[in-house]
Amino acid sequence: MTTIDLPLPGARTGTELVPAVEEGVTQTAKEFTSDQEVRWCPGCGDYAVLKAVQSFLPDLGLRRENIVFVSGIGCSSRFPYYLDTYGMHSIHGRAPSIATGIATAREDLSVWVVTGDGDALSIGGNHLIHALRRNVNMTILLFNNRIYGLTKGQYSPTSEVGKVTKSTPVGSVDHPFNPVSLALGAEATFVARTIDSDRKHLTAVLAAAAAHRGTSFVEIYQNCPIFNDGAFDAIKGMGEHKGEKEHAIIPLTHGQPITFGALDEATGLGDKALVRAASGGVDVADTATVPADAILVHDAHNADPSTAFAISRLTDAGYLNRSPIGIFRQVDRPTYDDQARAQVATATEAVAGQGTPEERLTALINAGDTWTVD
């Protein structure tokens, strides 16, 4: 899980129109850190993500004033306050719509949305899917802790069935969303999943997401030690799951056969492999029992999202003992904001020779059937 592919060569990158810092200038994580005291609970996974973002942003090489973070409501949505960029901590669920306005109005901004499982998938579900469908040039970081933290511990739309919380004392009965499946279903052009505690992987995914032109959707498994501690222990190989990490993570690397579990040093493959199922979906098989060419090779650039979707279904819906991690999909499709701006630019160029805006306004309001009274 070390190599992360980058967007297809040739396409415009996500930050291409954003002014870069002058050559020779290096920025530091400190410059991206605001003077506000960080107020998450001790041990919250949000800290790790914040640190990763603060040290990743300088590497982007963009002017700090051209970066905007927008968030909704929830623990993770405090994120913008801690970054010394432009930012807006908005209202519950609406960050993607606000970011859509920002990204469409300005091609020279690098736009980021920070949201959570409740914010993005419950109250703001509509805005999320429509941002993905439109493919607005921005990166959405969805911190999934599978619980409501800020409102003190109710189950969320990603909580497993049977979750016992304050609002579900005898267990929740609603089926959870798989955020990656949802994003793929909404035809997102960039879909990835990473983990708060894996700084290296997280940073690599952020870099690929920023480089992608269009809406980059990144689900980050984030531990909430207060209300849902250990939700990702299997994936992290922690607690009673110590040493099980390789068995829990299905690593996705573009161009590589997808295997996991105990590593065979000779072949470099894990003892489990993904193979095409008879149903057309994807199954897990023992690597030893399948021919090498039957092992699924990950193709993030496949225009058809159905294999990526099938892989996403290997995520446990209940307690998370197994989950594919990495970039599921990265394809190029024209972005909403580029096209909307192009329409405005074309129209503006077409009237370039027709006088000042005031003169054109005069012509506009005097058009049609008019009459003059002396």
Place this chain on the structure above:
Amino acid sequence: MSQTKQVKQLDRVIIRFAGDSGDGMQLTGDRFTQESAVFGNDLVTLPNFPAEIRAPQGTIPGVSSFQIHFADHDILTAGDRPDVLVAMNPAALKANLADLPKGATIIVDSHDFTKRNLEKAGYATNPLDKLGEVDDPLAGFQVQPVDLTGITVAAVAEFGLSRKDAARAKNMFALGLLSWMYGRPTEPTIAFLERKFAKVADILGANIAAFKAGWNYGETTETFVVQYEIKPAKMRSGTYRNITGNLALSYGLVAAGVRSKLPVFLGSYPITPASDILHELSKHKGFGVTTLQAEDEIAGIGAAIGAAFAGSLGVTTTSGPGIALKSEAIGLAVMTELPLVVINVQRGGPSTGLPTKTEQADLLQAMYGRNGEAPVPIVAPQSPGDCFAAAVEAARIAITYRTPVFLLSDGYLANGSEPWEIPDVADLPLIDADFATGPNHDTGTLDADGNPERDFWPYLRDEETLARPWAVPGTAGLEHRIGGLEKGEGHGNISYDSANHDRMVRIRQEKVDRIADGLPPLEIDDPSGEAKVLVIGWGSTYGPIGAACRRVRRAGHNVAQVHLRHLNPFPKDLGTILKSYDKVLVPEMNLGQLSKMLRAEYLVDAIGYNHVYGLPLKAAELAEAVGALVGEAEGRDVDLGEHGLNPPADHEEAPVK
């Protein structure tokens, strides 16, 4: 012209075209309006149509109508009672008959009075069969049955259309006939048809043929013996065009963008009767206008807020139910103090209510419909053409004071039209976006070179307006975070301090209150200066209130009128004005919302006059109410005679001074 025709002078006429939703009555009315506008009459129009795109054919709920009042003098309303009804089917006759005064002319398409259509309209017998008999249900009216369909089909035979398509041109026949009756110019309509049907030669030919046949029918047959002449109105010198409220509003937003040098960004979700603004603005990309049709009402305003943060003139358009959905986001704009224009083209409520009918029952929603103390300035246009100036004013306040602003239009203003004196663009206010360009605050410390260090405080205010700086992304050194949580005074960081919250709530209120400092004094229309009764209104009731006051004055009584453009804050002289009259009447198309605000603010006994019919107030009825109040105030009987509900009525010219 045949010898028997006479020409009669009239000073005004009210015509209502009524038919099935599919009969093209709105188009017919529109064309007649354009002809009258170009001819130079003053006019006011009132379209009225069902919410269904194609309501059941031939039924009363499916009737669509278009009323036009045109005159040789300055008029204010579309008129209470049509002098002429053109009814294309039995349902149109039945639905509109009660609105006609005795003596009115009714032109019906006798062809459509079939057994089936009569049944659908609920007629047991054909009323046309009884004309002139003792039990004539239409006795007292001048009924002119004409086989509009039959004659039209014959007139367009040469174009080889199907019978159905041929019959569809009957609205142009009716238009031609009415154009002859009132001496309207025909060129604009022919030119219009040539544009509209440029690509379908047979349809174009049929429509022109039907239009001409209608004209010739009036001129050559014996059915119609009188042609009427309504001279052009004496209007202020200037260049005019006819305009609907939604179009004027759209142009106003384009103008606000031009005069503020800001790109306009509209985030909107389609809703009746506001969608036309979205349609219109989407045509003006050449002015740098971006329109985003969002996934829902909330996303519409969300995108507009985002664009405002990014330095655009953010606009969102909707109607009442949409405002309900946008309320939380409007609160965010209040808290983040970003410029934003929120347009509510009001319709009948509550809930889905009456989507195509007018009402002004969202004033209190605009005033108070948010959690917390969340003051939002409110402006309202008073006529279709005035929507232009109101839009510019809303943008001026939004940008100058960094605040969301409500613009309350309504369904009547949106679709109604009037001649509009086209303003000179140079006379429109220049709006200064005044973006922040550098730090605004001394940190109190010295930098390495010993110079005072300065930083940026996003909530440090302009002393006069209390507006905060608008620092847009891309401006180096001004990076800052805003949001919905309470802000610390000045520095703008999150603050849960109770004293700070109390101060910030008061500052936000004070900022909105200070808008009144920049407002001009109210115009009081009190020609005699002796009125004891003041009639005060807001929004589209301007026309009916003005017409009612004129009637009362024509009957020899005194009454004063004031109309409010600004509902929040109120102009500073409003309190004194209210207190200088014995009685204050507040006509509104709601159950008393402005009256409640006036009572609360000024402790005056504001008397409500309230109707929610989904239609504009009727001037004659309102005149009677004003008259009664004048009588009460002056301690005498007031009889408006023919200037109230008694015939001939419907005259709204101002009395000679």
